Amino acid sequence: MTLKVPCPNCTKEVVWEASSEYRPFCSKRCQLIDLGEWAEENHKISQTISGATPLTEDMLDAMEDEFLLNNKFFVEPE
Template sequence: MTTKVKCPNCQTEVIWCKESEHRPFCSKRCQLIDLGEWAEENHKISQPVQGAQPLSEEMLDALEEEFMQNNKFFVESE
């Protein structure tokens, strides 16, 4: 099944696939218009981030451990 979405700028239908280079926009023009709107702060995310909580030492240690396991480009000193 082909998924179609409307261009956020001009409402033209766009087929959502790998070949649609500017998806969800219909063209580079619409993509740049939207980028300009964000750059001029005409668009903004209105809701605060949900679930923000202070990180404990244990949480930071767990995040660091997970990061180190998933990113093998770090070499630990001996």
């Protein structure tokens, strides 16, 4: 079964598959129209971020260690 979704801009039906280059948009034109709307701040996420956990020094150290493990090009040569 093929999933079909409406284009967020013009509501034309779009097949949801890898060959649909601009999904969920039907075309590059609709994609650029939507991007322009965001750039002009006509669209925005209005809900505040809830449940934000304050970062501790240990949490920051763990995130840094994980980042460095996955991004070797940031490690200084020995």
